[in-house]
Amino acid sequence: MAYHSGYGAQGSKHRVRAAPEPPPLFDDTSGGYPAQPGAYPPQGSDVAFNVNHLLADPMANVAVAYGSSIASQGKDMVHKELHRFVSMNKLKHFFAVDTSYVARKLGLLVFPYTHQNWEVQYSRDVPLPPRQDLNAPDLYIPTMAFITYILLAGMALGIQKRFSPEVLGLCASTALVWVVIEVLALLLGLYLATVRSDLGTFHLLAYSGYKYVGMILSVLTGLLFGSDGYYVALAWTSAALMYFIVRSLRMTSVGTDGVGGPAPRQRFQLYLTLAEAAFQPMIIYWLTFHLVR
Amino acid sequence: MMQPQQPYTGQIFQPTQAYTPSTPQSFYGNNFEDEPPLLEELGINFDHIWQKTLTVLHPLKVADGSIMNETDLAGPMVFCLAFGATLLLAGKIQFGYVYGISAIGCLGMFCLLNLMSMTGVSFGCVASVLGYCLLPMILLSSFAVVFSLQGMVGVILTAGIIGWCSFSASKIFISALAMEGQQLLVAYPCALLYGVFALISIF
Numbered sequence: 259m260a261y262h263s264g265y266g267a268q269g270s271k272h273r274v275r276a277a278p279e280p281p282p283l284f285d286d287t288s289g290g291y292p293a294q295p296g297a298y299p300p301q302g303s304d305v306a307f308n309v310n311h312l313l314a315d316p317m318a319n320v321a322v323a324y325g326s327s328i329a330s331q332g333k334d335m336v337h338k339e340l341h342r343f344v345s346m347n348k349l350k351h352f353f354a355v356d357t358s359y360v361a362r363k364l365g366l367l368v369f370p371y372t373h374q375n376w377e378v379q380y381s382r383d384v385p386l387p388p389r390q391d392l393n394a395p396d397l398y399i400p401t402m403a404f405i406t407y408i409l410l411a412g413m414a415l416g417i418q419k420r421f422s423p424e425v426l427g428l429c430a431s432t433a434l435v436w437v438v439i440e441v442l443a444l445l446l447g448l449y450l451a452t453v454r455s456d457l458g459t460f461h462l463l464a465y466s467g468y469k470y471v472g473m474i475l476s477v478l479t480g481l482l483f484g485s486d487g488y489y490v491a492l493a494w495t496s497a498a499l500m501y502f503i504v505r506s507l508r509m510t511s512v513g514t515d516g517v518g519g520p521a522p523r524q525r526f527q528l529y530l531t532l533a534e535a536a537f538q539p540m541i542i543y544w545l546t547f548h549l550v551r
Numbered sequence: 552m553m554q555p556q557q558p559y560t561g562q563i564f565q566p567t568q569a570y571t572p573s574t575p576q577s578f579y580g581n582n583f584e585d586e587p588p589l590l591e592e593l594g595i596n597f598d599h600i601w602q603k604t605l606t607v608l609h610p611l612k613v614a615d616g617s618i619m620n621e622t623d624l625a626g627p628m629v630f631c632l633a634f635g636a637t638l639l640l641a642g643k644i645q646f647g648y649v650y651g652i653s654a655i656g657c658l659g660m661f662c663l664l665n666l667m668s669m670t671g672v673s674f675g676c677v678a679s680v681l682g683y684c685l686l687p688m689i690l691l692s693s694f695a696v697v698f699s700l701q702g703m704v705g706v707i708l709t710a711g712i713i714g715w716c717s718f719s720a721s722k723i724f725i726s727a728l729a730m731e732g733q734q735l736l737v738a739y740p741c742a743l744l745y746g747v748f749a750l751i752s753i754f
Contacts, residue, residue, distance in 0.1 A: 349666060350666055353663075353666040353667045354667070355667075355733070355736065356731075356732035356733055356736070357732055357733060357734070357735045357736055358732070360735075360736060398667070398736065401663075402739060402740065402743075405659075405740070405743060406743065409743060409746070409747065413750075416754065
């Protein structure tokens with residue numbers, strides 16, 4: 259038969275050898291199972307049932323259709339709720355990074371003292387994405403650094419034979435809670451100071467997430483070179499991070515009104531920035547000293 | 552004149568469908584011999600599975616972006632089970648950890664790739680790619696059955712295999728999603744995920 263070659267002659271030959279007279283697996287309402295190769299039951303509806311022996315019952319078809327519609331409804335609901343809290347476009351802006359940006363940004367976080375121009379560049383009032391502007395904050399580095407920190411903490415505890423999965427969860431949730439507290443405190447401070455700045459929640463999240471890079475470096479140095487190495491790395495990364503944050507955030511707080519003098523509002527924001535910068539080494543120390551003994 | 556291959560089997564007052572032998576795919580299963588083979592009906596295509604496996608095993612070969620168009624989870628399932636089986640041979644009954652970590656890792660990669668790429672990606676595609684690139688990890692864990700991996704040789708071998716897995720995964724993702732300049736950025740989270748699998752193999 260010509261049409262058998264479409265299925266792969268081997269398969270159909272197999273079938274013919276295996277079951278000369280196939281028993282009906284379901285109730286065939288066409289009144290008999292024709293054994294001739296060219297025959298088919300006259301009613302068209304039976305063809306649909308014959309396709310899939312598992313779904314012979316019409317109720318099963320209805321159930322499958324209902325289930326898939328429920329699933330798509332659930333997905334739509336999740337998307338709607340998510341879009342109410344988080345704007346995907348804004349979030350995507352923070353993840354538009356490439357390898358050279360990440361490499362240069364990491365270098366900047368470790369050694370920010372030679373960088374000259376700290377301003378975030380705009381194109382027609384829209385900030386440029388991180389791909390095109392080294393000074394733009396991104397969320398890729400903080401996210402990866404956070405996850406790396408958790409895994410590194412697990413490994414460090416494992417080396418000290420103090421590992422268990424609960425400790426890993428504890429570490430992760432502690433670090434997350436500190437990030438949330440810091441971002442909320444900064445938002446509160448910015449709100450009280452009523453400054454006009456472009457610092458949205460995601461910007462603050464990014465800047466407070468950059469300290470995880472310093473934490474990872476300190477822990478790695480501590481694991482490789484012992485306690486002294488840990489303190490040296492801690493001092494170096496804390497100083498670099500403080501300088502980085504003060505220089506970056508000072509630019510965003512100047513605003514576009516052109517007033518350069520120390521108005522009380524801007525002085526308050528400067529104090530806020532300095533306080534945040536001073537807060538970083540304490541957090542770094544608090545979250546890492548128990549990993550390096 | 553009726554051809555012997557086309558017997559007319561309609562009934563009176565019952566309109567019959569046109570019988571076109573040139574399109575055998577248009578109706579399935581009206582007869583036991585006319586059904587497609589079981590594998591084709593299930594969507595398991597051994598040729599494609601073999602092609603994807605070869606792509607993973609040659610990390611330096613350029614990947615074709617279209618091979619990931621059909622998301623098949625049959626290959627990854629087999630690889631996950633094989634990984635668990637080799638761990639079992641070493642005495643570690645940790646199917647639960649493997650399952651949990653792969654679920655969380657796939658979810659994380661799915662979110663990250665959706666945020667980083669211009670076009671979105673489906674969860675099945677992510678799970679399929681990550682599952683295929685687990686193949687070198689099976690080599691590592693079967694090696695761990697015989698030799699202990701806790702010396703310097705073990706560390707170097709583990710680092711090499713993690714690099715191999717994540718390089719293949721990132722290569723496939725880059726070519727399937729057309730992301731430029733981000734291969735290392737995609738490879739790093741894959742390396743973290745496979746690093747956790749390697750930790751299970753070693754300890």
